[in-house]
Each structure stands twice: as C-alpha cells, then as structure tokens.
Amino acid sequence: MPGRSRRNRTFLGRLPLPERTFVADALRTETVGGMVLLVAAAVALVWANTPLSSAYESIRDFHFGIEALGLELSLAHWTADGLLAIFFFVAGAELKRELVVGELRHPGTAVLPVIAAFCGMAVPALVYGLVTTSMGGTWNGWAVPMATDIAFALGVLAVIGTHLPSALRAFLLTLAVVDDLGAVVVIALVYTSTIHLPALIGAVLGLGLFFHLHDRRRVHGWYWYLPLAVVIWGLTYASGIHATVAGVAMGLLLRVAKDGERGRRPAEQIAHLVRPVSAGVAVPLFALFSAGVSVSGDTLGAVVSEPEPLGVALGLAAGKVVGVFGGSYIAVRFTRARLNPALAWADVFAVATLAGIGFTVSLLIGELTYPDPADLEHIKAAVLLGSLASALLACVLLRLRNNKYRRLYAEENRDENADGIPDIYQQADSTSPRPTTEPRTQDPDRHGHNGGRSADS
Structure with missing residues (x-):
C-alpha cells in the first residue's frame, strides 16, 4: 500500500530485533530450553516410528565435510562431535564461574554437591555392573548411566518448582555441572583409543593462544575467537x-x-550469549538425530531381558537416586558439609530422582560404546525409558514438596485483619517486642530460605 515503508517479510527471514531478543532470552530459561529438547526428542521418536523412518535414517546418515582433513562425517556425527562442543563450552563456563565465585569456591559448601555428584556417577556404574554380571553380560556400557542432563533436569525443576527454595536449583546445577565434567573426563580417558600427537600438540597450543588473547591481552571481538575455536x-x-x-x-x-569496577564477568557474558545457540540449536539437533529409536515390542523386550540395556535403565532410574542421596547423606554425616538450612532431606531425595534424567550425555556415551546399530538401538531405548521413569517420579515428588512450601508461604503471609502485618507476627507472646520493620512479603524461595520454618515431611 502507498505510504507504508514496511518491507516485505520473508519466511524464515531475519527477525526484528525485539523479537530476536525475546526468543534468545526465552531460550536462556531452563523451562523453554528443556521444552525445546523434549519436542526434538519427541519428533525423533515419532519420525523413526512412521513410514517415513527411511527418510529419517537417510538424513541422519548423510555424509558431508572435508574428506582431505578427515572431516567427512554423517549429520548425526556432526551434531554429536560438533554441535555438542557448544553445549560443553557453556557447561565449562558455568563450572569455571562456580569454581571462582560460586558455590564451589568454598570447600565447605562445595563438598556436598561434589560428593553427591561423584557418588551419583559411581553407583549407577556399579548398578550396571551388578546387573550385567548377574545376567552374564559385559561391563562395556558402565559409563552410559553416569550422566545427568542439565537442560532436562533444570527444565523439569523450573516447571514444577514454583515455590521450592532456590537453594535446590543451586544444588542441582552444581551437581549437574560436576557430573558433566566427570562425563567428559571419562570420554577423554576411556573412549580415546589412539592419540595423534602432532594434532594434540596443535590443540594445546591453540588453547594456549586462546588463553593468552582472552585472559592476558584482553582482546575483544568474536572474529578472533570463532576461527580459533x-x-x-x-x-x-x-x-x-x-x-x-x-x-x-x-x-x-x-x-x-x-572487566572494570562495574563490568560484567566475561565468562558470564559469553555464556549468556552462547546459551541460546546451545539450548535452541545444538542440543535439540543432537536429540533429533540421536533419539530416533524404533519402539517395538522387541525393542522394549530387549530393555528388560538383555543385561546391558537393563543395566542402563536401572542405573539411571535407581542408581542415580541411591548415589546422589546416599552421597549427600554421607557427606553431611562424615564430613564438615552441611545441608542448606532452606532444604529438607525430602528435597534432596526429589532432586536425586531428577538426576536420573541422563538424556544428552548418556546417548552420546552410548553411541561411543556401541558402534553396532542393533545394540545401540536397545541402549538408546534403555536411556529413554530410564530417563522417563526418573522424570515421572521426580515430577510427583517435586510436586508434593512444592505444595508443602506453597502452604508454608501462604501460612506465613496470611493477614486476616488486613493490617499489613502477617498474623504469624501477631501470634507471638505479647511480651515479645513487635517487629520494627515490615515483614517480608516476597516469595521466600526467591531468597533461598523459607523464613526459618522447617519443611521436613
């Protein structure tokens, strides 16, 4: 129409800045990131179990790249080795922040989630070994049920835990980051058969240059770091x-x-910028080309009858609960670690069940462990079933805990006489001095405590 200056919009064209900012901010939240991952996994499952499954396999196995450099890989391989590096970059940045200014900088507060994370890796591996040994299987897949999926776990917690203490999220985040670091160490040590020394030296020198430019020279500009990365x-x-x-x-x-007195921390700023790419592109595409399992009676039967798939499923659904909760109890019982006053042991148990969601990294380790497509299909089905069982149980337990904290919050803020002071402050002994400041009216879990009230059972 004449007089209108708006340009024609193109399908899948560049979004206007406000919309692009909104989408990026949404992808930074655990809820949206977890939902995108869930949708990608659901699409993969549906696609792989329809008459279009052959098209799914053709796209997944399509090879492209630079053959001369040994980088002619399948699409699934590119997502696992390439895009997931972005996910682990964000995890590394979060771990670095936790080590320097977060929960892990104080040994006293770091002991609990670290011990819980290590026990949460060791016990599932042990459960896997016990199951496979008793059924005549092998120990090959012991590392598959070790990992916790950060995106899924935090996404479920964000959806369910509207009134849960914020200390619970901090505990889960620290646990999952340490868990992912352990998984990377296992991948580097166990799934590296041969080392090409010149390439390894080149990678180390590249990391040295990265550190020199970023930390010593304070060089800015993504155009320096992206090619180097x-x-x-x-x-x-x-x-x-x-x-x-x-x-x-x-x-x-x-x-x-x-950077400067009032500047942002580079690790936080860079992770903030990269997280939408990780949550909105890297992890969902990996899920899309890894979660496509043919769900049939034979596949489900293999999960409960064959030792390796059953070991993976039980390792996630049962081993993680025992490991994380048991490790937390051992840390509090036998070390100087203390449970956050805002948390009850019932909260820790609920998070321990949530830690059994081992989707992304478990699928990655499964692909590294079982190159045979038939075996891999059963292992992937076991990961999905174990993670689903953990997610459902965690949702029930977290909902119960959330209801408990919501009732406590409502009780503490009841003001039947509408005088602006919660009744709980006026029920004290008349000899006690009245509060001189206004009682807090904000949601207690936003501050990581529940007003001193215990929420045990």
Missing part, C-alpha cells in the same frame, strides 16, 4: 580425543574477573 576443535578431533573436550577446555579458560 574451530581450529582447536578440528585439531582435538584429529588427535583422537573426543572433540567435545575442546568445548569444555575453552569454557574453563574463560576469565571470571570483572
């Missing part, structure tokens, strides 16, 4: 070490000290 990733892949290790290494090298 690609080179480091390629050299790491060529060295024989799984390429996702490069992502974690670069994340751990990010500077946490503030």
Whole structure:
C-alpha cells in the first residue's frame, strides 16, 4: 500500500530485533530450553516410528565435510562431535564461574554437591555392573548411566518448582555441572583409543593462544575467537580425543574477573550469549538425530531381558537416586558439609530422582560404546525409558514438596485483619517486642530460605 515503508517479510527471514531478543532470552530459561529438547526428542521418536523412518535414517546418515582433513562425517556425527562442543563450552563456563565465585569456591559448601555428584556417577556404574554380571553380560556400557542432563533436569525443576527454595536449583546445577565434567573426563580417558600427537600438540597450543588473547591481552571481538575455536576443535578431533573436550577446555579458560569496577564477568557474558545457540540449536539437533529409536515390542523386550540395556535403565532410574542421596547423606554425616538450612532431606531425595534424567550425555556415551546399530538401538531405548521413569517420579515428588512450601508461604503471609502485618507476627507472646520493620512479603524461595520454618515431611 502507498505510504507504508514496511518491507516485505520473508519466511524464515531475519527477525526484528525485539523479537530476536525475546526468543534468545526465552531460550536462556531452563523451562523453554528443556521444552525445546523434549519436542526434538519427541519428533525423533515419532519420525523413526512412521513410514517415513527411511527418510529419517537417510538424513541422519548423510555424509558431508572435508574428506582431505578427515572431516567427512554423517549429520548425526556432526551434531554429536560438533554441535555438542557448544553445549560443553557453556557447561565449562558455568563450572569455571562456580569454581571462582560460586558455590564451589568454598570447600565447605562445595563438598556436598561434589560428593553427591561423584557418588551419583559411581553407583549407577556399579548398578550396571551388578546387573550385567548377574545376567552374564559385559561391563562395556558402565559409563552410559553416569550422566545427568542439565537442560532436562533444570527444565523439569523450573516447571514444577514454583515455590521450592532456590537453594535446590543451586544444588542441582552444581551437581549437574560436576557430573558433566566427570562425563567428559571419562570420554577423554576411556573412549580415546589412539592419540595423534602432532594434532594434540596443535590443540594445546591453540588453547594456549586462546588463553593468552582472552585472559592476558584482553582482546575483544568474536572474529578472533570463532576461527580459533574451530581450529582447536578440528585439531582435538584429529588427535583422537573426543572433540567435545575442546568445548569444555575453552569454557574453563574463560576469565571470571570483572572487566572494570562495574563490568560484567566475561565468562558470564559469553555464556549468556552462547546459551541460546546451545539450548535452541545444538542440543535439540543432537536429540533429533540421536533419539530416533524404533519402539517395538522387541525393542522394549530387549530393555528388560538383555543385561546391558537393563543395566542402563536401572542405573539411571535407581542408581542415580541411591548415589546422589546416599552421597549427600554421607557427606553431611562424615564430613564438615552441611545441608542448606532452606532444604529438607525430602528435597534432596526429589532432586536425586531428577538426576536420573541422563538424556544428552548418556546417548552420546552410548553411541561411543556401541558402534553396532542393533545394540545401540536397545541402549538408546534403555536411556529413554530410564530417563522417563526418573522424570515421572521426580515430577510427583517435586510436586508434593512444592505444595508443602506453597502452604508454608501462604501460612506465613496470611493477614486476616488486613493490617499489613502477617498474623504469624501477631501470634507471638505479647511480651515479645513487635517487629520494627515490615515483614517480608516476597516469595521466600526467591531468597533461598523459607523464613526459618522447617519443611521436613
């Protein structure tokens, strides 16, 4: 129409800045990130179980890349080795922040989630071993049920836990980050058969240059770091070490000290910028080309009858609960670690069940462990079933705990006489001094405490 200056919009064209900002901010939230991951996994499952399954397999197995550099990979391989490096880069940045200014900087507060994380890795592996040994299987897949999926777990917690203490999220985040670091160490040590030394030296030198530019020279500009990151990733892949290790290494090298008195921490700022790519592109595409399992009676039967798939499913659904909760109890009982006053042991048990969601990294380790497509199909089905069982049980337990905290919050803020002071402050002994300041009216869990009230059972 004449007089209108709006340009024609193109399908899948560039979004206007306000909309692009809204989408990016949404993808940074655990709820949206977890939902995108869930949708991608659901699409993969449906696609792989329809008459279009052959098209799914053709796209997943399509090879492209630079053959001369040994980088002609399938699409599924590119998502697992390439895009997941972005996910692990963000995890490395979060771990670096936790180590410098977060929960892990104080040994007293770090002991509990660290011990819980290590026990949460060891016990599922042990459960897997016991199951497979008793049924005449092998220990090959012991590392598959070790990992916790950060995106899924935090997404479920964000949806269910509207009144849960914020300390619970901090505990789960620290637990999952340490858990992912352990998974990367296992991948680097166990699933590296041969080392190409010149490529490894080149990757180390590249990381040294990355650290020099970022931390010492304070060089800004993504156009310096993106090509360097690609080179480091390629050299790491060529060295024989799984390429996702490069992502974690670069994340751990990010500077946490503030730029200037009122500046942001570079590790936080970079993770903030990269997280939408990780949550909205990298992890969902990996799920899309990894979760496509043919769900049939034979596949489900294999999960409950064959030792390796059953070990994976039980390791996630049962081993994680025992490991995380037992490790937390052992840490409090036999070390100086103390449970956050805002939390009850029932909260820890609910989070322990949530830790059994081992989707992303478990699928990755499964692909590294079982190259045979038939075996891999059963292992993937076991990961999905174990993670689903953990998610459903965690939803029930977290909902119960959330209802408990919601009732406590309502009780503490009841004001039947509408005088602006909650009744709980006026029920004290008349000899006690009246509060001189207004009682808090904000949601207690936003501050990580519940007003001193116990929520046990």
